[in-house]
Structures are given as structure tokens and as C-alpha cells.
Amino acid sequence: MRSRNGNRSISLSICSIIFFSSLALNAGEYLISYRYVVKDAILYNESLSVAKAMKKCDGIQQTALELETNSSSDLKKIIIENSDEFIDYIHKLGMQVKHNDITTNAQYKSTTILTLKTTCFKVDFNDNFAKIIPLK
Amino acid sequence: MKRVISSSIFAALITTIFTGCSMFAKESSSKDLGEPVPIEKGQLIEKETSAPKVSNEENCGVQATGPSGEPLLTKECKLVITVLGQGVAPVNTVSPAQAYGLAKRAAIADGYRLIAEKIKGVRVEGNDLIKNMMxxxxxxxxxxDAVIKNANVTETTFKDGLCEVEMEIVVSHSQFAQ
Known part of the structure; x- marks a missing residue:
């Protein structure tokens, strides 16, 4: 024989397990890198790589960014849809600037490469928003 | 009689001593009142220290400068570095919007490069090949080569295929002190 209170506590714990496991299923860690090349003041190559992390990332959580998902769970698609916002955000995180120029017999050529080195991001998918938190 | 004379002399001596002291005291008090500069200086310093921390070089009082007059980064003052990056749209673009987007990205890269040059410096290498005296x-x-964080685009203009972005970065002493 079980008391009514005991049954309630069991059902509550089951509910909480289901709730937290569903939250865990919607969160993930991703590795993102971004790079573009500017040659003689013209943009030539822009690449964004998004991959799911194969092992757990370590690091302190930085300022989060929230992007609209439109009930999608494909991070690359979400980022491309909100590319301006995301690119502004990763510029703020810190970009590596590599610039080389050469002047040969008074003729000038320059190459600038901006890179976001592969960074781990924790992503929480909600109904309409994805919360992206860099781990550093 | 001798006693009277000696006592009067003693009394006179004491009175002169007291009046002298009081005059000195007066002089010293008048000196304190007459020289208000140190007190005002003290008050000014107090006001400066109680003021909120400055956010840029314009609000931080006297800016320290280097030998050639350029502003120096100090503990009290933050430096604001402003640059103008330029980028050009490629010829084969699908739409003006794409041209604007690509030119802006190139201009931002140029702005970052200029900030990196200002903050970290430039490595320069020159080679001249001379043959037969020519x-x-x-x-x-x-x-x-640098990593730049927290630079802001403050203004963007796009005209005749050239995009110009004004960018600024606030540099503080604590970012460099380790």
C-alpha cells in the first residue's frame, strides 16, 4: 500500500526527469569557425564552418546571442538566416587580423585575412529562439 | 625696592613675550588666510578623485602625451582609437545590395587592419636589388598580426561602389597590464 503523498512525489520526480531530459536534448555544443579574405580592398572568400562537437567543451560562458529559429533546429541554417547579426556578434568576440602587403616597383598589392578561430558554442534551442553562448 | 624693580622687569618681560606670541599667531593666521592656493588645490584633488571613472580621453583631464605629441595610455585615461576603413564592391555582383554587403565587409576588414596597425604596430621589410649601379x-x-575585440562600427557610407566605415575601439590600461 502506498500513500497518496508518496505517489505524488514519484510522479513529480518522473515529470522533472522528463522535463530536464527534454531540455538536455535541445541543447548542444557546436564548433564554429569563420574566415574571409580581402584582396586589394575586394572581398574574395568567405567561409563559415559549423560542426557538432564530438566531445564536451570546457570554458567559461561568455555573453549570449539569441537568434530567431522559426522552429528549425539546424544551426547552420539559423546562422545563415541571421547572418548579419551573427557576423557582427563574432566580430565583437575577437577576430584574428592577418595583413600582408607588398609594394613592388611602386605597385601595391594587399591581402587581409580575418579569422574567428574554431570556437566552441553552447546552443540551446527553444521554440522560437536559439541561444548561442560561446565557451572560452 | 630691588624686589619691586625686578618684579616689574619680570612682568614687562612676560607681557612682551605674550604680545610677541599673539602677534606671531596673528601673522600665522593671516598667512593661512592669505594663502588660499594650497587649500583650493587640495579641494580640487578631492573633487577629481571622487568623480566617476572616465570613459574616454576627453573626460579625463590632462592627457599624457608622448615625445611627438601623440596621446599615451595611462591608468586614469582610456584611449579611443577611430579609423576609417575602405572597401570596394566587386565588378560581377548580382545586385546593388550584394555589392553593398561585400564592400562593407571589405571595409570592415580594412578598419580592423588599421586598428591592429595602431595598437600592435607594423612589421616592415624592404629589399632593393641593385645591378650595375641601377x-x-x-x-x-x-x-x-593581431587579435582585435570589441571594435564598433559607428558610421557607414556607400557611394560610387566605395564603402567607408568609421570604426572605433576603446583601449584601457587594464587590457595591457598583466
């Missing part, structure tokens, strides 16, 4: 080839290479 310059055959002259080459100058420069390179910059």
Missing part, C-alpha cells in the same frame, strides 16, 4: 627591383613588405 635599381632593378624595389620591394617593400609590411605585415600585421
Amino acid at each position: 635599381v632593378k627591383q624595389s620591394t617593400i613588405r609590411t605585415c600585421v
Whole structure:
């Protein structure tokens, strides 16, 4: 024989397990890198790589960014849809600037490469928003 | 009689001593009142220290400058570095919007490069090839390598295929002190 209170506590714990496991299923860690090349003041190559992390990332959580998902769970698609916002955000995180120029017999050529080195991001998918938190 | 004389002399001596002291005291008090500069200075310093921390070089009082007059980064003052990056739209673009987007990205990269040059410096390498007393080839290479965080785009203009972005970054002493 079980008391009514005991049954309630069991059902509550089951509910909480289901709730937290569903939250865990919607969160993930991703590795993102971004790079573009500017040659003689013209943009030539822009690449964004998004991959799911194969092992757990370590690091302190930085300022989060929230992007609209439109009930999608494909991070690359979400980022491309909100590319301006995301690119502004990763510029703020810190970009590596590599610039080389050469002047040969008074003729000038320059190459600038901006890179976001592969960074781990924790992503929480909600109904309409994805919360992206860099781990550093 | 002798006693009276000696006592009067003693009394006179004491009175002169007291009046002298009081005059000195007066002089010293008048000196304190007459020289208000140190007190005002003290008050000014107090006001400066109680003021909120400055956010840029304009609000931080006297800016320290280097030998050639350029502003120096100090503990009290933050430096604001402003640059103008330029980028050009490629010829084969699908739409003006794409041209604007690509030119802006190039301009931002140029702005970042200029900030990196200002903050970290430029490595310059020059080579001249001279053959038979004549310059055959002259080459100058420069390179910059830095990581820039928290730079802001403050203004963007796009005209005749040229995009210009004004960017600024606030540099504080604590970012460099380790």
C-alpha cells in the first residue's frame, strides 16, 4: 500500500526527469569557425564552418546571442538566416587580423585575412529562439 | 625696592613675550588666510578623485602625451582609437545590395587592419636589388598580426561602389597590464 503523498512525489520526480531530459536534448555544443579574405580592398572568400562537437567543451560562458529559429533546429541554417547579426556578434568576440602587403616597383598589392578561430558554442534551442553562448 | 624693580622687569618681560606670541599667531593666521592656493588645490584633488571613472580621453583631464605629441595610455585615461576603413564592391555582383554587403565587409576588414596597425604596430621589410649601379627591383613588405575585440562600427557610407566605415575601439590600461 502506498500513500497518496508518496505517489505524488514519484510522479513529480518522473515529470522533472522528463522535463530536464527534454531540455538536455535541445541543447548542444557546436564548433564554429569563420574566415574571409580581402584582396586589394575586394572581398574574395568567405567561409563559415559549423560542426557538432564530438566531445564536451570546457570554458567559461561568455555573453549570449539569441537568434530567431522559426522552429528549425539546424544551426547552420539559423546562422545563415541571421547572418548579419551573427557576423557582427563574432566580430565583437575577437577576430584574428592577418595583413600582408607588398609594394613592388611602386605597385601595391594587399591581402587581409580575418579569422574567428574554431570556437566552441553552447546552443540551446527553444521554440522560437536559439541561444548561442560561446565557451572560452 | 630691588624686589619691586625686578618684579616689574619680570612682568614687562612676560607681557612682551605674550604680545610677541599673539602677534606671531596673528601673522600665522593671516598667512593661512592669505594663502588660499594650497587649500583650493587640495579641494580640487578631492573633487577629481571622487568623480566617476572616465570613459574616454576627453573626460579625463590632462592627457599624457608622448615625445611627438601623440596621446599615451595611462591608468586614469582610456584611449579611443577611430579609423576609417575602405572597401570596394566587386565588378560581377548580382545586385546593388550584394555589392553593398561585400564592400562593407571589405571595409570592415580594412578598419580592423588599421586598428591592429595602431595598437600592435607594423612589421616592415624592404629589399632593393641593385645591378650595375641601377635599381632593378624595389620591394617593400609590411605585415600585421593581431587579435582585435570589441571594435564598433559607428558610421557607414556607400557611394560610387566605395564603402567607408568609421570604426572605433576603446583601449584601457587594464587590457595591457598583466
